[in-house]
Amino acid sequence: MQHSSRYIVLFALAVCGVCSIFVAVSAVSLKERQERNKAIDVQSKVLVLAGLMSEGERLSGEEIGARFSQSIESKVVRLATGEYDETIDADRFDQRSAAADLNTSREAPPNLAKVRRTPHHAVVYHVRDESGSFKSLILPIQGQGLWSTLYGFIALAPDANGIQGITFYEHGETPGLGGEVDNPRWKSLWIGRKAFGESGEVEIEVKKGTAGTPEDDPYRVDGLSGATITSRGVTGTLKFWLGEYGFGSYLNQFRAERGI
């Protein structure tokens, strides 16, 4: 039997209506779970950088949360002043959305990392060892490579200068070229280097070619071969986020707190 055009259009509309209701209900009901998973993912990256979880270790969300809260405190800071802001819940704060929102961010001056806006607030992580002594300060960083924005963290020693590690957990650089930012060997080259020179300026950089040992060449890390643009992006990212428009004010506050 042949159906009329009216029947076909109404049938198609009904199918579209049912599907859109299904999609809308799923999106709303899964939103909370997605946000929880995102938070767990960030916690696991911070744990790995803090040396409290090994890369590839499989833990449940609850185990990650428990391990995180045992040794790590997330704190929200106001980037312009460097003060802590206790009115914002660090576990729920979405720094990327804040940076994208004109009301919760400010324009950044031209910079090598090509950061266009900085959020008014950012999350920092304080890591303590079993005895409660301060072990690391972990800061979120992000900047443009060749193809993509690289998102990562840097771990600083309690003197807010020594580098304990770096990680980029999200990027779209070419595997084998810029994607070598994920290479454990390259990441290990950062350990024991220094972020700031004698004058207090951000000195750390990824050079073209090979750097010396951390003792002889504390401010330089080997370039990624065939990936000068990504390497430059990493340098720019650190110069920006450790500098005046990034965590500069917070780092001054942190040093003052610790009598450095």
Ligand SMILES: Cc1cc2nc3c(=O)[nH]c(=O)nc-3n(C[C@H](O)[C@H](O)[C@H](O)COP(=O)(O)O)c2cc1C
């Ligand atoms: C397919 C393809 C992928 C590339 N991916 C990257 C990359 O991820 N990062 C990067 O800096 N350069 C990448 N390059 C190379 C850049 O175009 C540029 O030549 C390079 O950054 C220069 O680095 P070099 O002076 O170390 O050779 C890629 C080139 C090609 C053809």
